[in-house]
Amino acid sequence: MTDSPTIAVLGGTGDLGGGLAWQLAQAGYTVIIGSRALEKAETAAAALAERAGKHVRGLANPDAAAAADLVIMTVPFASHKPTLESVRAAVQGKIFVDATVPLVPPKVMRVQMPQGGSAARESQDLLGENVRVVSAFQNVAADHLNADDAYLDQCDVLVCGNDPEARETVVRLSEELGMCAWHAGPVDNAAVAESLTSVLIFMNKRYKFPGAGIKIMAGKAA
Ligand SMILES: NC(=O)c1ccc[n+]([C@@H]2O[C@H](COP(=O)([O-])OP(=O)(O)OC[C@H]3O[C@@H](n4cnc5c(N)ncnc54)[C@H](OP(=O)(O)O)[C@@H]3O)[C@@H](O)[C@H]2O)c1
DSSP states (O other): OOSSOEEEEETTTSHHHHHHHHHHHHTTOEEEEEESSHHHHHHHHHHHHHHHTSOOEEEEHHHHHHHOSEEEEOOOGGGHHHHHHHHTTTTTTSEEEEOOOOOOTTOTTSOOOOTTSSHHHHHHHHHOTTSEEEEOOTTSOHHHHHOTTOOGGGOEEEEEESOHHHHHHHHHHHHHTTOEEEEOOSGGGHHHHHHHHHHHHHHHHHHTOSSOOOOOOOOOOO
16 A cells, blocks of 8 residues: 555445544545545535645545545445445455444444444455454544644543554554554454444433543553
């Protein structure tokens, strides 16, 4: 991969993807907004281009994935499998970042993990071993990413995936965007980050938080 990869955000028309795309564009990355509908992608890309003051392309998801070095998927769990199927061929050999939380509306404050164990595990199974699936960003509220004056150092990111180098790429990418990111083990460990989101949504409601996140405490040396 090049030093500054072209990054496609599938579902970049939405809240989380739009926020990530905004942060990536500000950090100097070449960003492609992906959507199920080309026109919607182009509209979102034009809006981001104006906001960021740089060129942003909008493409249908499979074309966006094909044109990118690294692909980030930010779609609702209901669309997880069809979106994966639509880009399976295009992401072979690439790093594929899955931010999906397997929420089952309306009970989004209750942990309801899918049959495969986690959304990221299901991505790895469906895309195959030639795709380096890395899970990240499930515990970062979109509002923080979308803000003009984002204070992202308050947001820790658990990064899971079977390929340590791919994980490292995503840890560094997150850090470049100003977040605090951690290697958190193999793709199966994504179940923890994914399930934590329902806890955070519950806490947002219970304590009226604008967007709870997590912070890892390293602990004191003995
Ligand atoms: N929002 C957050 O704060 C947050 C934080 C952490 C993780 N997440 C996770 O990130 C993923 C995206 O969340 P989001 O809040 O960004 O979602 P969203 O805004 O509702 O949707 C993101 C995009 O997904 C596409 N999409 C595909 N199938 C869809 C469907 N059946 N219904 C609606 N949109 C569909 C849409 O793009 P096109 O129509 O252009 O294809 C939409 O713009 C979810 O898995 C969520 O749990 C969200």
